Amino acid sequence: MTSECSAGRKPYLVLGLDPGISSCGFCLFDKNNHGFLELGAHLFDAPQDDKTKVSLATTRRNARSVRRNTKRTRDRLTHCMRLLKQAGLVPEDAGKGWFQSRKGDQPLLKLRRKGLDYLLNDREIAQVLYALCSRRGYIPHGQGRNLETDDAEGGKVLKAIKKNNRLFEEGAWRTVGEMLASQGSSRNSGGAYTHCVLNSQIQDEARAHRSPALLRERSADGGLREELPRGPHLGEEHPRQRREDL
Numbered sequence: 001m002t003s004e005c006s007a008g009r010k011p012y013l014v015l016g017l018d019p020g021i022s023s024c025g026f027c028l029f030d031k032n033n034h035g036f037l038e039l040g041a042h043l044f045d046a047p048q049d050d051k052t053k054v055s056l057a058t059t060r061r062n063a064r065s066v067r068r069n070t071k072r073t074r075d076r077l078t079h080c081m082r083l084l085k086q087a088g089l090v091p092e093d094a095g096k097g098w099f100q101s102r103k104g105d106q107p108l109l110k111l112r113r114k115g116l117d118y119l120l121n122d123r124e125i126a127q128v129l130y131a132l133c134s135r136r137g138y139i140p141h142g143q144g145r146n147l148e149t150d151d152a153e154g155g156k157v158l159k160a161i162k163k164n165n166r167l168f169e170e171g172a173w174r175t176v177g178e179m180l181a182s183q184g185s186s187r188n189s190g191g192a193y194t195h196c197v198l199n200s201q202i203q204d205e206a207r208a209h210r211s212p213a214l215l216r217e218r219s220a221d222g223g224l225r226e227e228l229p230r231g232p233h234l235g236e237e238h239p240r241q242r243r244e245d246l
Contacts, residue, residue, distance in 0.1 A: 009033050022046035073134065080133040089126040099130050109186055112177030115209040125209055132177075132206050135186075137199035160193040168201075175205035 012032040018025035018041075027039040047056045055061075077096065084090040090098060106114070108131050111124050120128065138161055164176070173179040176197045180186040186195050 076133055080130055084126050084129065089122045099127055109181040113181040116174055116178060120209065128209055129206060132202050137197050137202040139199045157193045157196050160196045161198060164197055175208050176201045177205045
């Protein structure tokens with residue numbers, strides 16, 4: 001559609017666009033002469049599946065999300081390994097295979113519960129912290145900050161977290177690791193989110209564990225009152241110092 005503009009004034013053109021998933025409207029307007037030079041709409045096929053109406057970009061977006069999460073996990077574990085080596089808990093030449101279970105190692109879930117009452121040796125505390133780092137827990141964003149969301153998949157995660165929060169409070173567990181150890185599993189399977197917990201709960205558990213090496217470091221800062229087990233005793237179970245003494 002075209003409209004003639006009155007002469008005598010220099011045109012001041014404004015282009016307006018209204019893009020959509022299956023059309024794009026446009027309008028070219030002469031502001032000085034108050035006239036429409038051109039307007040209309042272009043129609044095209046929507047980039048979505050005809051049956052499900054799901055965007056064709058969903059597959060690419062999901063794959064991109066998986067790549068992003070994989071990279072974040074890899075970077076997080078690399079950073080964790082560096083910190084564990086700096087703390088003297090892991091040999092300098094160790095790789096991620098160092099954390100794999102060996103003969104005589106206790107299950108990680110058992111260590112997560114044991115570490116609340118006994119000092120873990122260097123290998124045990126390193127295994128626990130590395131495992132916690134590999135499963136960061138849920139971090140609320142956007143609507144999820146109040147554990148509410150309109151997303152169906154996200155709703156399943158938040159529902160499981162609410163249930164676990166209730167179990168955690170009712171059971172008076174000290175950490176989520178202790179609660180999961182009582183259930184005998186910490187891994188989700190079959191598309192379920194049974195064992196999902198919050199990132200803040202994972203952080204609280206990491207702070208709750210202590211090892212001789214970490215305690216010696218804290219003792220150097222004047223924060224530990226009692227003598228710590230040393231030498232050959234590092235591999236034995238020692239009742240942990242109360243947190244008030246740390």
